[in-house]
Amino acid sequence: MEPRNRISSKALKVWRVSGAINAAICWVITIAILVVTILFDWPYWAIGAAGLISAAVTYISVFLFPSMKWKRWRYDVREKEIEIQSGLFIIKRTLVPMIRVQHVETNQGPLLRKYQLASVEISTAATTHEIPALELTEADELRFYISKMASVEEDDV
Amino acid sequence: MFEPKRLHPVAVLSGILQTLKEAIIPLVVLLFLGGSSGKGIQFIIFGVIFFFLIVFSFLSWLRLTYWVEDGELRIESGVFVRKKRYIRFERIHSIDVSEGILQRIFGLAQLKIETAGSNGGKPEAELTAITKQESNEIIAIFNEVKKAGKRKLDSDHVNEADTGKELAKEDETDSASVVFKQTFPQLFLMAATSGGIGVVLSGAAAFLSQFDELIPFKKISAEAQQFIQSGILLMILMVLLLFIVAYLVATARIVLMYAYFTAEKVGEELIISRGLLEKRQLTIPLKKIQGIKIAENLIRQPLGYASVYLEYAGGSASDRDTVNILLFPLVKKEQLKEKINQFVPGYELQTELKGLPKRSYIRYFFRQLFIIIPIVAAASWILWPWGLASFALIPIAAVWAYLKFREVGWNINGNQLQLRTRIVSKQTYIFQKSRLQVFDRRVSYFQRRKQLSTIAAIVKSGAGPREGKLVDLEQKDAEFMNDWFSYSEHKKHP
Numbered sequence: 001m002e003p004r005n006r007i008s009s010k011a012l013k014v015w016r017v018s019g020a021i022n023a024a025i026c027w028v029i030t031i032a033i034l035v036v037t038i039l040f041d042w043p044y045w046a047i048g049a050a051g052l053i054s055a056a057v058t059y060i061s062v063f064l065f066p067s068m069k070w071k072r073w074r075y076d077v078r079e080k081e082i083e084i085q086s087g088l089f090i091i092k093r094t095l096v097p098m099i100r101v102q103h104v105e106t107n108q109g110p111l112l113r114k115y116q117l118a119s120v121e122i123s124t125a126a127t128t129h130e131i132p133a134l135e136l137t138e139a140d141e142l143r144f145y146i147s148k149m150a151s152v153e154e155d156d157v
Numbered sequence: 158m159f160e161p162k163r164l165h166p167v168a169v170l171s172g173i174l175q176t177l178k179e180a181i182i183p184l185v186v187l188l189f190l191g192g193s194s195g196k197g198i199q200f201i202i203f204g205v206i207f208f209f210l211i212v213f214s215f216l217s218w219l220r221l222t223y224w225v226e227d228g229e230l231r232i233e234s235g236v237f238v239r240k241k242r243y244i245r246f247e248r249i250h251s252i253d254v255s256e257g258i259l260q261r262i263f264g265l266a267q268l269k270i271e272t273a274g275s276n277g278g279k280p281e282a283e284l285t286a287i288t289k290q291e292s293n294e295i296i297a298i299f300n301e302v303k304k305a306g307k308r309k310l311d312s313d314h315v316n317e318a319d320t321g322k323e324l325a326k327e328d329e330t331d332s333a334s335v336v337f338k339q340t341f342p343q344l345f346l347m348a349a350t351s352g353g354i355g356v357v358l359s360g361a362a363a364f365l366s367q368f369d370e371l372i373p374f375k376k377i378s379a380e381a382q383q384f385i386q387s388g389i390l391l392m393i394l395m396v397l398l399l400f401i402v403a404y405l406v407a408t409a410r411i412v413l414m415y416a417y418f419t420a421e422k423v424g425e426e427l428i429i430s431r432g433l434l435e436k437r438q439l440t441i442p443l444k445k446i447q448g449i450k451i452a453e454n455l456i457r458q459p460l461g462y463a464s465v466y467l468e469y470a471g472g473s474a475s476d477r478d479t480v481n482i483l484l485f486p487l488v489k490k491e492q493l494k495e496k497i498n499q500f501v502p503g504y505e506l507q508t509e510l511k512g513l514p515k516r517s518y519i520r521y522f523f524r525q526l527f528i529i530i531p532i533v534a535a536a537s538w539i540l541w542p543w544g545l546a547s548f549a550l551i552p553i554a555a556v557w558a559y560l561k562f563r564e565v566g567w568n569i570n571g572n573q574l575q576l577r578t579r580i581v582s583k584q585t586y587i588f589q590k591s592r593l594q595v596f597d598r599r600v601s602y603f604q605r606r607k608q609l610s611t612i613a614a615i616v617k618s619g620a621g622p623r624e625g626k627l628v629d630l631e632q633k634d635a636e637f638m639n640d641w642f643s644y645s646e647h648k649k650h651p
Binding site for chain 1: 615
């Protein structure tokens with residue numbers, strides 16, 4: 001039985017945009033190589049390789065990885081524990097008991113803010129876990145809920 | 158004690174040495190970066206730095222005072238910025254006493270005071286050089302306060318349930334203490350089988366590379382070439398000799414560090430002391446122990462010996478010794494279960510472990526092959542035809558993979574999880590459910606096809622996480638462990 005909740009479908013857009021930024025950097029480098037090749041008579045295979053790599057990066061980081069990641073991402077917040085599933089090729093499922101949660105916070109970078117999303121970060125004494133993109137209201141509710149449930153019991157580390 | 162006092166003047170010296178020790182790498186870099194052009198300027202710079210160091214250490218010493226008032230340890234310090242630290246004795250978790258070489262010469266002690274707040278960073282407060290009498294007094298006050306706190310807790314208990322019997326029982330366990338002493342033959346065996354030679358060799362390599370400019374290597378290698386011509390045998394002997402010396406140095410270092418090793422359980426605390434030249438004493442509250450690790454390296458395992466480590470949530474991350482705490486440096490395997498139970502009650506070593514399914518062996522073998530095949534290919538190609546001998550590595554990899562595969566096992570006993578695996582040495586973790594922070598399962602595409610999973614149980618150790626991980630477990634077993642850790646009642650796997 002997989003965790004039930006998916007993250008916001010807008011996360012897909014956010015990841016595509018940030019993937020596109022990465023890809024754009026690759027293309028800028030490719031263009032730079034193109035200019036240098038023309039100016040200094042470099043061999044043409046360099047520009048071919050750079051173009052191929054950039055095309056691959058564009059496909060992977062804009063199309064392939066975001067949809068794979070989004071499909072895998074699930075979470076469940078129950079009364080006594082949080083379960084998170086993530087991963088691209090290796091699917092990882094993490095179980096965090098509520099009594100181990102030390103604090104929760106929501107974060108919102110510029111990209112997330114544009115789409116009215118926020119990420120929820122859950123910290124235990126030793127580790128941190130993130131739910132990367134939820135609707136802002138949902139993220140706030142989750143933060144309230146987790147911190148309320150977490151403070152019910154206090155344990156020694 | 159109740160009047161503001163300064164540290165012993167030796168603190169000035171120890172402050173200078175401490176700073177020099179921390180700054181040794183930049184200083185050496187500075188020394189060699191300058192090259193040979195401006196030696197004079199370099200000496201002036203060093204002189205100025207050294208002068209300020211002395212002045213600063215002296216001023217720090219002058220400005221640091223400590224005293225006990227109103228149940229607080231009060232320390233005021235700081236040359237430019239005054240810092241007042243008032244620490245309530247109730248808030249102190251532990252006080253570590255150590256005696257470095259300097260302190261031993263002058264009959265002094267160094268105190269490190271840890272509170273909950275000093276988690277991860279440096280200790281809350283440090284008194285680098287005080288007389289033994291002062292140190293004993295502070296510790297006496299600390300113990301007094303702690304006992305008073307405990308009595309109060311106990312009396313609260315009595316009011317609730319009024320069971321005088323329980324109180325008496327508690328007192329009994331309080332006074333009963335168990336002691337573990339490392340005998341000298343065991344100490345030498347432990348030092349000789351520690352594998353500490355790696356540390357010394359890498360240290361020597363770093364040392365040589367640092368002093369590259371100091372020793373005329375070029376000249377040496379020219380001479381060495383003649384030397385090689387005069388006899389390869391002699392060369393091999395030299396290398397062998399170097400190894401033996403490094404080995405002896407490593408062994409001696411560990412003997413010095415762990416001489417007079419004693420672990421004592423007093424009430425709810427473990428007191429561990431060790432060291433010949435530099436004495437260290439650590440006090441560890443039992444309730445801060447997060448788990449236990451038993452390690453058997455390749456030499457000790459056939460001899461039937463193991464080492465036991467504590468995963469401990471206190472301590473400062475900068476101090477390597479408090480992150481990896483040895484509870485028993487060397488102990489006979491037959492005694493493990495009994496000893497662990499005596500010192501860390503609640504931790505029961507299990508011998509019946511459930512292993513891996515046969516089908517996961519092939520994955521262990523492949524993982525070794527991925528490392529071996531490039532080596533074999535490269536060797537065969539470059540050193541044709543002699544490089545073909547490297548194919549012998551493949552059966553060796555198969556055997557090593559089998560050894561790793563065979564050691565993996567797990568056991569769940571009540572609220573205790575035991576995980577055993579082999580990295581190079583064989584490692585067994587014992588965790589309590591109440592101390593586990595997080596549990597996770599990982600399944601890759603290939604694992605899913607074979608119904609296998611990887612699991613990791615994570616506890617807190619020092620300031621960070623420590624992970625006990627088993628690779629390629631039966632998927633059903635991984636789910637079983639996950640359900641064991643889950644705090645929800647309703648969910649069950651179909």
